[in-house]
Amino acid sequence: MIRVHGAGGAADVLVLGWDGETAPATGSLTTGGRLGLSPVPTLVWAVCLRAAWPQPERSPYPGGPFRRADIVSLCSQLGADGEAVKQAVDRTLPEAGLIAVDGDELRLGAAVAALPAVVVEGLRRGHHLLPAPLADARAGDGEPTSVVPPHEVPADAEPTHEMSDWYVLRSAIATLETARRPVPRGELLMLADPAMRAAVERALLPCGRQLRQTADGNWITGFCDPLADALVAEGVGTLAAVDRAVLALVLLHTVAIPRAQGRHRHNRWTGEAHTVTLAELASNRRISKAAMRAALRRLRAAGMVAEATTGRYLPGPALDRMSEARSNLLWEDLILVGRPDGQLAAAIRRRRGLDAPPGELPDGPTETDRM
Structure with a gap:
């Protein structure tokens, strides 16, 4: 885990990554267990990396800013589908932490800072093969820029691992x-x-x-549940009130209501194809559509909400990290939200020692945060 100083005025963040002694050697683990990109996002990532990292002898992170329009244009010229490119720029790569989006300006994401040395050296070797963005294709009076030569790395620079x-x-x-x-x-x-x-x-x-x-x-x-309780008590990693409300709405529409209707009978949060749209969520008039859209972006980045297809939301993979006890508490939260004046909700509030009136969301962290 490393601390990454924010670029472009962004706040510092903590990032998990592979260290030099842990990064898998070829064949040590199957690729299904690691993050992988499909062909179009891989191409888009290569173009973004070249745009932000023109000099391979330097560290790739934080690199320089680059424009979304240049990336989309070049990838389209290389034969990639325009919509797939935009989806990679707007969703796939930001969710993986490989790029950060600020309007039309893009930067390399914090995950790049966590790349182990062996990966960075491999990228340096192939830097001359990365597609140059349109903004770098010509310089000065229209003459093409010089091609960056292959970056030479000693043969023994890559560490070897023993399969201990x-x-x-x-x-x-x-x-x-x-x-x-x-x-x-x-x-x-x-x-x-x-x-x-x-x-x-x-x-x-x-x-x-x-x-x-x-x-x-x-x-x-x-x-572990005791540590989750301690983090919530300190206000570390908890969700804002609007994010908790939007997450509750997503779970109500995609899990609780379909289960009540008999469309599934298990108590898992993921694994079903029941989805909800922003328009359906916006039927709750207490939260504006703009606030909901921003909350969904934050929840998607945290892995608590995912998209089956564009604009259709369902519970995210982070919910699978909850313990059984924490999952039961979240089900109780849905009862408090869905039927706050019922007898079961009253029993839950008494057991938890909650005095909040039915139907009102507390401002402070609740059990929903303890996932």
Whole structure:
């Protein structure tokens, strides 16, 4: 975990990434357990990286700003579908932390600062192959700019890894902690070994984290409940009131109501295709449409909300990180929101010691934040 100083006036952030001793060597872990990009986002990312990082001898982060229109134009000229390019620029790459968007100006995202040295050196080797954006294609009086030569790196610069139990353990933990979604059990076969599973749990415990298995048998990590309580008490990582309200509306429309209608019978938050649109959410007149749109962007970036298709929202993968006890508390929150004047809601409020009038959302952190 590293602290990244914000570029362009942005606030400092903390980022998880692979360290030099943990970054998977080729073949050590299957690719399904790591973040991967489809072809169009990969092309867009290459163009963005070249635009922000013209001199390979320097560090790629923070790099310089570049324009969205230049990226879209060049990728389209290279044969990529225009809509797919825009989706990569506006959603896929920002969600992965690879770029940051500020209107029409783009910058490299904080995840680039967390790239291990072995990855940066590999990018330097191939820097001359990155597509140059239109703004860099010509300089001065219209003459083409000089081509950046390949960056030479000594053959022994890339560290080698021994496939020791400790290395496998660290790689498994880093995969779980940085995965956007639960890691399929087939991608981390070492966790089928009780001894390795116990070693992972022991390594996570001092960090306040624990290993969890989803209902589908996949693997994920999350905060231990006592640490989650402590973070909420300190106001660290909690959601703003409008974000909590919008998340509650999404869960009501995509999980609670479909379950009440018999369209599914389990109590999981993800795994179903029930979606809700911004127009449906905006039927709640207490929150403006603009505020809802901004809240959905923040929730999507945090992984608490996802998009099945453009404009159709459903619960996000971060909800899979909750413990069973925390998940039950969130179900109780939905009861308090959906039917605040019912007997069950009254019993929940008495047990929690809440005195808030039915139907009013408290301003401070609630159990919903403790996920």
